[in-house]
Amino acid sequence: MSVAETSSRARTRRRLDADRLLTLACIGLPLLGLILFFAYPMVIVFLRSITVGDSYGLGNYTEVLGSSGFWRATRHSLAMGGATTALSVFLGFIIAHGLYRCAFRGKWLIRSVIVLPLLAPSLVQALGLIFLLGRNGVISRMLGVEIEIYGFWGLLIANTLYALPQAVMIIGAALVLLDARTYEAAEVMGAPPWRQFRDLTLPAARFGILNAAFVCFTITITDFGNAAVIGGDYSVLATEIYSQVVGQRNFNMGAVVGIMLLLPTVISYSIERQAMKRQQAGQVTGQEPYRPSFAPLRDISMAALSLLICAGIVSVIGIVVYASFVTLWPYNMALSPKHYDITLAGGYSSLWMTVVISLAAAAGGTIAVFLLGLGLRRLPKAVAQPIQILAAMPAAVPGMVLGLAYILTFNSTATPLYLLYGTAALIAIINFYHYHTQSFLTLMTGFRQLPLALEEAANSLGAGLGRTARDIVVPFIAPMLVSVFFFLFMRSMVTLSAVVFLTTPDLSVAAVTIMRLDDAGLTSQAAAFSTCVMAVVCLAVLSMKAVLALLRRRGGNRGAA
Amino acid sequence: MYLTVRDATKTYGNFTALDRVSIEIEKGEFVCLLGPSGCGKTTLLRLIAGLTELDGGTITLEDATLSDLPARKRGFGIVFQSYSLFPNMTVAENIGYGLKIRGVQKDDIAARVQELLALVKLPQVADNLPGQLSGGQQQRIALARAIAVDPRVLLLDEPLSALDAKVRSVLRDEIRQVQRSLGIPTLMVTHDQEEALALADKIICMNHGVVVQAGTPEDLYHRPATRFVAEFMGISNLLSADPVARHFPDLMSTRPASEDSYLACIRPEQIGVTPSETGAAVVRSISFLGNLRRLEVDGPAGPLWVETHGGSPYRPGDRVELSIAPEACTWVVDDTAGTGAVSA
Numbered sequence: 001m002s003v004a005e006t007s008s009r010a011r012t013r014r015r016l017d018a019d020r021l022l023t024l025a026c027i028g029l030p031l032l033g034l035i036l037f038f039a040y041p042m043v044i045v046f047l048r049s050i051t052v053g054d055s056y057g058l059g060n061y062t063e064v065l066g067s068s069g070f071w072r073a074t075r076h077s078l079a080m081g082g083a084t085t086a087l088s089v090f091l092g093f094i095i096a097h098g099l100y101r102c103a104f105r106g107k108w109l110i111r112s113v114i115v116l117p118l119l120a121p122s123l124v125q126a127l128g129l130i131f132l133l134g135r136n137g138v139i140s141r142m143l144g145v146e147i148e149i150y151g152f153w154g155l156l157i158a159n160t161l162y163a164l165p166q167a168v169m170i171i172g173a174a175l176v177l178l179d180a181r182t183y184e185a186a187e188v189m190g191a192p193p194w195r196q197f198r199d200l201t202l203p204a205a206r207f208g209i210l211n212a213a214f215v216c217f218t219i220t221i222t223d224f225g226n227a228a229v230i231g232g233d234y235s236v237l238a239t240e241i242y243s244q245v246v247g248q249r250n251f252n253m254g255a256v257v258g259i260m261l262l263l264p265t266v267i268s269y270s271i272e273r274q275a276m277k278r279q280q281a282g283q284v285t286g287q288e289p290y291r292p293s294f295a296p297l298r299d300i301s302m303a304a305l306s307l308l309i310c311a312g313i314v315s316v317i318g319i320v321v322y323a324s325f326v327t328l329w330p331y332n333m334a335l336s337p338k339h340y341d342i343t344l345a346g347g348y349s350s351l352w353m354t355v356v357i358s359l360a361a362a363a364g365g366t367i368a369v370f371l372l373g374l375g376l377r378r379l380p381k382a383v384a385q386p387i388q389i390l391a392a393m394p395a396a397v398p399g400m401v402l403g404l405a406y407i408l409t410f411n412s413t414a415t416p417l418y419l420l421y422g423t424a425a426l427i428a429i430i431n432f433y434h435y436h437t438q439s440f441l442t443l444m445t446g447f448r449q450l451p452l453a454l455e456e457a458a459n460s461l462g463a464g465l466g467r468t469a470r471d472i473v474v475p476f477i478a479p480m481l482v483s484v485f486f487f488l489f490m491r492s493m494v495t496l497s498a499v500v501f502l503t504t505p506d507l508s509v510a511a512v513t514i515m516r517l518d519d520a521g522l523t524s525q526a527a528a529f530s531t532c533v534m535a536v537v538c539l540a541v542l543s544m545k546a547v548l549a550l551l552r553r554r555g556g557n558r559g560a561a
Numbered sequence: 562m563y564l565t566v567r568d569a570t571k572t573y574g575n576f577t578a579l580d581r582v583s584i585e586i587e588k589g590e591f592v593c594l595l596g597p598s599g600c601g602k603t604t605l606l607r608l609i610a611g612l613t614e615l616d617g618g619t620i621t622l623e624d625a626t627l628s629d630l631p632a633r634k635r636g637f638g639i640v641f642q643s644y645s646l647f648p649n650m651t652v653a654e655n656i657g658y659g660l661k662i663r664g665v666q667k668d669d670i671a672a673r674v675q676e677l678l679a680l681v682k683l684p685q686v687a688d689n690l691p692g693q694l695s696g697g698q699q700q701r702i703a704l705a706r707a708i709a710v711d712p713r714v715l716l717l718d719e720p721l722s723a724l725d726a727k728v729r730s731v732l733r734d735e736i737r738q739v740q741r742s743l744g745i746p747t748l749m750v751t752h753d754q755e756e757a758l759a760l761a762d763k764i765i766c767m768n769h770g771v772v773v774q775a776g777t778p779e780d781l782y783h784r785p786a787t788r789f790v791a792e793f794m795g796i797s798n799l800l801s802a803d804p805v806a807r808h809f810p811d812l813m814s815t816r817p818a819s820e821d822s823y824l825a826c827i828r829p830e831q832i833g834v835t836p837s838e839t840g841a842a843v844v845r846s847i848s849f850l851g852n853l854r855r856l857e858v859d860g861p862a863g864p865l866w867v868e869t870h871g872g873s874p875y876r877p878g879d880r881v882e883l884s885i886a887p888e889a890c891t892w893v894v895d896d897t898a899g900t901g902a903v904s905a
Contacts, residue, residue: 019633454645454648456610457647459633460632460635461633461706462633464633467662472649476649
């Protein structure tokens with residue numbers, strides 16, 4: 001009998017046992033979700049961009065490309081992206097270098113302050129700047145000068161504050177990779193500190209800096225919240241889509257601008273992914289962490305710079321909290337809680353709705369990426385790879401574009417998906433798919449640390465897929481699951497760009513309410529509402545820390561018993 | 562025959578990991594799969610475990626086919642090189658996990674766990690987490706976990722390779738002892754020929770996805786069938802027919818037919834060496850290996866390895882006489898053609 005014959009016989013004999021069905025379900029359900037709630041809407045938005053009347057054509061593109069408004073917004077977006085990137089990477093490097101390559105006390109303070117902007121909707125930075133530097137701002141009045149904060153400069157500062165945490169984290173991660181032995185080798189070979197910095201630290205941070213630059217650029221040109229509040233007449237692509245869709249009800253033109261905005265983000269994201277791979281390739285195990293010794297000139301100046309930047313962040317966020325308690329800014333500075341009585345229709349209902357939506361997005365999303373990761377391990381590489389690429393794609397799509405794609409898809413009676421339109425479920429779904437990539441990649445890192453041999457050992461002992469998942473996989477990656485859950489919860493609490501098109505007068509979310517309050521001139525109430533959102537998110541951060549500590553302690557205690 | 566693999570074939574794209582491999586294991590037998598990395602030995606073990614799917618061929622256990630049985634239903638025990646204890650479970654939970662899945666009563670599991678901990682000589686660690694144990698201890702627990710369910714076959718995938726030399730030799734003896742006392746048919750994958758020689762009832766030597774030779778450790782060491790086996794199973798002197806005929810004509814009598822492709826294989830300890838002022842060979846270098854000395858000797862037939870026990874009077878440059886008994890020579894097929902040097 002030939003080899004071919006035996007192998008075909010072996011194949012037909014393979015039964016569909018329970019584990020195989022379970023694996024198929026693990027892959028199938030999340031994959032169906034990705035197709036229905038990511039790939040399909042993206043196809044729709046593309047098709048709408050080339051729909052002219054009843055047929056297809058490039059008419060919309062020529063119209064958009066011929067309009068001066070579009071070119072101005074594009075110029076503005078690119079200039080803003082470039083300036084924000086340069087500034088936040090520069091400041092981010094200073095802070096990361098201070099945190100990981102210098103010796104001074106109080107690093108925990110810098111570490112906590114730096115993530116503050118991530119805990120609030122992006123428009124909070126803008127609000128804070130208005131309270132500080134606006135016409136009635138604290139600093140403007142103190143100095144007695146009129147600062148024009150609406151426009152380029154205000155937006156630049158707000159965006160930089162928003163992008164800075166990402167820059168610090170990415171550059172820091174790159175610096176940490178260079179371990180103590182490398183510096184010791186250089187020291188023994190006679191390299192003075194400045195040479196060690198130039199020849200070791202900088203090259204090590206190279207990919208980190210590049211990576212951070214792309215991330216900051218993408219964040220900036222896709223952000224809507226800051227641009228809407230402090231951009232003023234400085235129109236950017238994100239606000240351009242908003243005005244096309246919401247202002248002029250011109251969905252096809254909005255789709256065109258969306259596709260144009262997609263181009264730079266896709267390019268930037270794919271370069272960033274390549275850089276990330278090269279950085280990971282350089283990783284080695286068994287590192288000796290670098291412990292810097294105190295060098296007065298370097299460390300005092302680095303600490304001072306870092307603290308200065310942190311002071312800026314704290315004042316911008318802090319002023320929002322302070323202003324929310326001021327009776328009548330800036331005339332009656334007495335404190336009162338009256339702005340917490342929201343006068344806009346609906347009051348706090350959107351806040352509670354956002355909490356519910358965020359919990360749903362976090363729970364459903366965590367389960368979905370867990371099933372996907374579990375199933376992907378059991379697929380041949382040739383099948384797993386395209387699914388992995390699809391799962392990592394949503395990060396390249398700006399929230400505005402995804403949101404636009406959702407109304408075009410779900411506000412159409414052509415498919416039963418219409419039933420989802422206008423429901424809180426759809427907002428939970430868009431939040432999950434908007435942040436799908438980060439959740440998926442985080443969990444995949446956890447799965448990569450789980451040796452395949454553990455699952456194989458359980459399998460040989462008689463455990464099926466369900467049992468292995470429960471007894472072996474979940475306990476092993478529990479910290480990652482917790483992180484993903486809270487990540488999705490926090491992003492869903494504060495995101496604005498993706499959901500701005502999906503809210504209705506009856507169904508709103510917190511970030512949209514803040515924007516409406518600000519639009520209505522109720523700036524102090526916007527500050528109060530922002531403070532409430534930040535309180536919820538801070539509570540979530542504390543809960544996450546507590547749960548993670550509990551997980552660690554349980555492992556430790558059981559070991560000591 | 563207890564476990565039979567017939568014509569097992571496995572390909573990954575264009576790479577053939579296993580090409581119609583057939584092996585057999587008898588009841589209670591300890592079989593070693595020996596070969597260099599990439600020879601297909603681990604693939605074969607994983608096929609038997611059910612962790613990888615067969616592309617062709619059959620695997621049968623006592624005449625029942627295993628091919629469509631998933632790993633979890635085969636009732637085998639497996640120990641990996643990386644210990645692979647479940648980090649979230651205590652030692653006792655690890656060992657009892659297979660029994661728990663089989664629905665065994667709690668008290669019975671506890672009793673069995675104690676018994677197994679005693680068997681692997683670690684009675685005190687039941688409540689520890691794997692991370693608190695040394696590598697050698699973890700591997701003993703992994704062994705206990707694998708045999709807890711009375712496996713029909715025990716599969717060991719390089720179980721000693723991650724351990725340091727001292728622990729390795731102790732654990733090697735213990736694995737042998739446990740296997741003997743329980744009589745579990747065992748298949749172990751290793752690339753270490755010393756380990757295979759010490760442990761196995763039968764060694765299956767593999768290369769490039771095929772079985773090169775199977776037999777007892779003595780067979781493979783003293784009567785290798787091919788040059789690959791001769792070189793893999795320790796140091797050997799390999800000489801082609803011409804120099805043998807000229808300088809050691811006695812050895813030609815054992816050569817099969819008159820095949821020119823055969824090489825004479827002589828183990829270094831089989832060569833007699835005596836100091837002689839008029840000897841045709843010269844000692845070039847000496848390595849002291851504790852219990853023996855290995856000499857590199859330049860002779861008329863080319864350089865040869867010679868091993869001697871006891872205090873050696875030799876110094877580099879000494880002239881010596883070499884002698885080889887005809888029965889000490891095995892003729893092997895040259896299956897690694899094109900490697901140039903004749904002497905190992």
